[in-house]
Structure formats: C-alpha cells, structure tokens
C-alpha cells in the first residue's frame with residue numbers, strides 16, 4: 001500500500017492517505033467516530049476505511065443502517081453530545097436524502113444558538129465522474145453546499161493534501177463537507193505523515209507557476225489543468241495553475257495575486273458551469289482585478305444537463321481539450 | 334426459516350399445505366414458471382459475463398432471487414404496474430420488457446429509458462427506496478381514477494431503513510392505496526446483514542403502519558405467487574396495502590464491483606444453495622412426471638438462444654451522439670440548454686476541421 005521514501009515521507013495513494021488520516025484522527029481523539037454504510041467489515045465500497053473497524057472497534061467505526069438522513073441526523077446528535085463524527089456518504093448522488101439535515105440543521109445550528117452549539121461533523125463524499133459508473137455515481141454537488149452558509153467545503157487534489165486537509169476537517173469545529181475526487185483515489189504522491197504541521201498551509205496553492213494565464217481548479221480537475229499547462233507549454237504558453245483546495249471559503253487573495261501577474265483566468269470544474277463555483281470566482285476576481293484583466297474570465301465545466309450515461313461522460317466532462325480550448329480563447333482575447 | 338413463513342414447496346421439491354394460502358397450478362403453469370426462472374437465470378449469468386468482458390460497466394446479479402421475482406410478477410394482471418429497484422431483471426422479463434433494455438443501462442449507453450407505460454414496468458431506480466413512494470403515489474392515482482388495478486413496489490431489505498420507505502408505508506396506509514410492497518429480503522445490503530437495518534422481522538413492520546405483513550419463502554415460486562396474488566386482490570378490492578417479505582438470498586456479489594468474501598462466509602452461501610429455487614421446482618416437476626429431460630433440455634436451449642441474442646445485441650449497441658446530452662433536459666425548450674448545445678456544436682466542428 002505504501003512505500004518508504006526519504007525523510008519521513010511515504011509514497012501512497014490518495015486513498016491510503018485518507019485511510020491513514022482517519023486512523024490518525026481515531027488514535028488522537030477518542031471523541032472521533034466514523035459512521036457510514038459498509039464502512040466496517042467491508043472498509044467502505046472504496047476501502048477508505050479499510051481495517052479501521054478491526055483496530056478501533058465497532059463503537060468507534062460504525063456500520064449504519066442504510067439511511068443518509070438518519071446518518072447525518074444522528075451525527076448531529078452525537079456531536080451535540082460531545083463526539084466528533086466523520087460520516088461517509090457512499091456516493092455523491094446519495095447525499096440528497098441527508099440534504100435536509102445538512103442544510104436546515106447542521107449548517108444553521110451554530111448561528112441559531114448564537115455560538116453556543118458547535119457541530120464538528122465531517123461529511124466525506126466521494127464525488128465526480130470519469131469512472132464509468134451508472135447514474136447518481138458521478139456527480140459534483142459542491143455548489144449545493146458552498147451556497148449554504150455555515151458549511152465549510154473542501155476538496156483535495158493529491159495524497160498529501162488528502163491527508164492534511166482531512167486532518168484540518170476533523171479538527172475544525174465547523175461542519176465540513178469533504179469532497180473526495182474518486183477518480184484520483186489511485187493517484188500516488190508523497191505524504192509526510194510524521195510531520196507535525198502540514199507542508200503547505202491552508203488556502204489556495206500555486207501548484208505550477210506561470211506568467212501567461214491562471215488556471216484555477218480544485219479536486220479532480222487540478223491534474224487535468226496541470227496536464228493542460230504541460231501541453232500549452234509545448235506551444236509556448238506559460239500557464240499558472242492554482243489549486244483552490246477550499247471551495248468555502250475561497251482564498252481569493254492567492255487567486256487575485258496570481259491573476260495580477262497573468263492578467264487572464266480560466267476556471268475549470270466538473271460541476272455544471274451554470275451557477276457553478278466558477279461563476280462566483282469570476283465575479284469576485286473581476287471585481288478585484290478589473291484593471292489587470294486582459295481577457296474575460298472564462299469557465300469550463302459540465303453542461304446544464306443531468307450527468308450523462310457513462311459512454312457519454314467524456315463529452316460531458318471538461319477534459320484536456322476543452323480546458324485548452326478555453327485557454328486559447330482567453331489568450332486570443 | 335420461522336413458522337410464520339408461507340411455504341408451499343419445500344427445498345426437496347415436495348408440495349406442502351398452508352392453512353391460508355393455496356395454489357392450484359396446472360403442470361403447464363408449473364413448467365412455465367420454471368422456464369421463466371431458468372431464462373432469467375441464464376440472462377443474468379450473461380450480464381455477469383458481459384461485465385467481466387468489459388462490455389457492461391456493472392451488473393447487479395439476481396442469482397438466487399428468481400422465485401421471488403418470477404412468482405411475484407406472475408401474480409400481476411396486464412393492467413397492474415410494477416415499480417422496480419435495480420435488480421428486478423426477472424420482473425422486467427415477466428412484464429414483457431426486452432431485457433436488452435436493462436443491458437443498455439448497465440452498458441452506459443442510456444440511463445434506462447424504456448417507456449414505463451408500455452409494459453407497466455416502471456423505470457429502474459438506483460437511489461435506495463425512492464420508488465416505493467412513486468409506487469404508492471401511482472396507486473393513489475389509480476384509485477382516484479377508479480381503475481381496478483394495483484401496483485407492486487419492489488425494494489430490498491436494506492431499503493427498509495430509508496425514511497422514504499417508511500413514508501411510503503404510511504402514505505399507503507393513510508390513503509388505503511392499492512399497492513403491494515414487495516421486499517426481497519436477500520439477507521444482505523452490500524456488506525450489512527439485515528440485523529443492521531431492522532431489529533424486527535421486516536414483515537412485522539407493516540403492523541405498526543396499520544396494514545398486514547406476510548413473510549413468504551422467497552425461494553418458493555408457488556408460495557410467492559399465491560401470496561402476491563392475494564395481496565393484489567386485497568389491493569384491487571380497496572382493502573389497502575400489504576407488505577410481503579420474500580425471504581431469499583443473494584447468491585452472488587452485490588454487484589460485479591463487490592467482493593462478498595470480505596464479509597460473509599461460504600458456509601452460509603452453501604446452506605442457501607441447498608434451497609435453490611429452480612432445483613426445488615425441477616424436483617417437483619420430475620416427481621409429478623410433469624416435465625422430462627426433453628423439457629429441461631429445451632429450456633436450456635432457449636436460454637442459450639436468449640443469451641446469444643443479448644450478447645450479440647449488446648456488442649452492437651452504439652454510443653449515442655452528443656445530442657443525447659442536450660435532448661430532453663426539459664419538456665419545453667430552454668434557452669440555456671439551446672445555447673450550450675450550439676456552443677458545443679461549434680466546439681466539436683472546430684475540432685473536426687483541425688483533423
């Protein structure tokens with residue numbers, strides 16, 4: 001699963017990084033609980049929780065009845081009684097039975113109680129497409145959560161961030177929607193699990209420096225954007241790629257600094273463009289960088305159409321070509 | 334299996350009496366029940382094979398559940414309706430749907446787009462439990478229109494934990510809807526055994542909602558048929574819903590993506606193999622002299638014909654054009670969809686010219 005490398009870092013998959021991160025969370029704080037469907041003996045359908053019930057017992061790693069509203073609703077109650085539940089929703093498309101609990105209760109209780117109540121609940125959701133799955137297994141619902149005040153929303157793009165951002169989520173006293181890019185579960189990278197602090201502090205991160213245009217993404221699209229930047233460099237274009245990491249809040253300072261340097265911005269996400277995260281980013285960056293922008297901010301993403309049958313997902317998803325097409329248009333402007 | 338389970342045919346293939354339920358079936362009917370189960374089993378095996386060969390993205394096998402499905406669907410009249418979950422391949426076939434339609438869904442060329450009114454077989458539903466509410470509402474609609482038909486809503490043991498299913502039970506009870514809730518308790522919801530979903534036998538849930546619940550040996554096609562027939566009659570006569578718990582077993586993996594060896598032992602699987610739904614009917618047919626080797630050979634051959642047809646057709650299925658993305662998002666035209674379609678056409682055209 002993992003192989004040792006230099007200086008405390010280990011090479012592992014994004015999936016293993018999440019597993020190790022949950023293990024750390026369970027070991028460090030007895031109030032941490034894991035809840036979800038099939039997360040115990042099976043280790044989850046993706047095996048993110050593999051081995052954790054065996055090592056921490058079924059009081060800490062709980063296979064729940066098949067009921068998402070029940071899972072999140074009882075996680076709220078457990079949090080009220082002092083626990084720190086980390087909930088797994090099996091697939092993106094199955095979070096909606098819990099949406100009521102998330103939106104009307106989880107997100108609002110802290111404010112309603114004027115700060116008396118804290119709900120440190122993490123909701124982990126494998127999300128996004130490109131895995132050839134059937135309906136409801138490939139969706140990108142981040143905007144549906146980011147639009148709700150009271151929820152933090154984040155999505156890692158690589159194993160190190162997966163480990164550290166999950167640590168951050170678990171330690172947060174706010175509810176966190178933690179979106180795991182399932183098509184990147186088997187991507188590998190170095191994770192320094194022995195470090196006492198994350199190698200890259202919170203906020204957005206410039207994962208590739210460049211001067212001609214800024215590509216902004218999070219989660220599964222970061223790798224696609226890095227590929228696009230590599231392809232563009234062969235044609236002489238020097239692209240900067242910013243991994244936002246957090247979708248609520250968004251680190252606009254890092255983004256604005258980047259756009260200040262490049263003068264051009266393309267935002268890519270799998271979720272539909274219409275009312276997507278890109279719309280908010282475009283608006284805010286335009287407000288702050290109007291005079292530095294040399295082209296309209298462009299967005300690439302899914303269509304205003306239900307996620308298609310798998311044999312059509314390549315057309316639906318913003319792949320390398322569609323990202324490059326937007327880059328070309330922005331550079332031409 | 335507990336005493337309150339309705340059974341008319343033992344695993345040894347012996348017919349037994351039940352104080353409340355009986356089934357008069359001619360040898361011809363028995364043979365046709367067997368044939369439907371055998372064809373469903375063969376079709377299902379082809380689904381697993383095609384998935385292994387990369388022709389399908391996923392396949393949820395019904396292996397072991399043939400009697401529960403064939404027995405229940407046989408009880409429906411043409412004017413009745415079935416609302417399936419995602420494993421009801423034998424129900425689909427029993428309603429007359431070309432099972433190739435199921436393969437299209439699992440191949441990923443569509444999301445299951447058959448006309449639900451053509452065979453009164455509604456759309457597969459992957460979100461657990463949702464369809465029980467649709468079945469109830471449809472039944473309410475039938476009653477409002479004065480139709481004398483009924484609805485069967487299919488779901489699994491795991492689904493009974495979902496709020497939607499409890500809500501469906503309650504709506505059906507409150508409105509006296511002509512709906513039969515048909516729960517295939519195949520003992521497992523992926524890796525969770527049904528004790529994780531409910532601490533009372535599932536059929537007893539109905540009592541708390543105010544309608545009868547009955548547990549039937551789901552590997553006994555005769556008992557399943559008799560029990561479903563009775564429940565549908567009640568529904569049609571305005572006596573409201575019934576919950577049927579068909580006690581059965583999922584012999585295969587949850588789906589082709591699943592590895593059941595991680596959570597259940599082979600001894601359990603083997604104990605259910607001895608209760609095989611086809612084998613027991615075969616034993617009865619042979620004991621009664623209602624079917625001979627020729628019949629079984631013929632049935633097997635028909636299964637091969639079906640499998641070959643399906644295999645060839647699946648391989649020939651073409652991927653729909655990208656218009657599929659934009660067609661039917663709305664019933665009426667929608668400016669944003671039109672705009673995105675036009676932009677995508679331009680994008681694709683630019684691409685073609687480059688080549």
Ligand SMILES: Cc1ncc(C[n+]2csc(CCOP(=O)(O)OP(=O)(O)O)c2C)c(N)n1
Nearest residue numbers: 090094459460461489490491492521522523
């Ligand atoms: C709302 C929802 N949550 C989770 C899932 C993932 N899932 C698919 S099948 C399944 C188990 C279903 O078990 P059961 O209802 O017993 O039916 P069976 O598959 O055994 O026929 C789960 C958890 C889903 N499809 N829908």
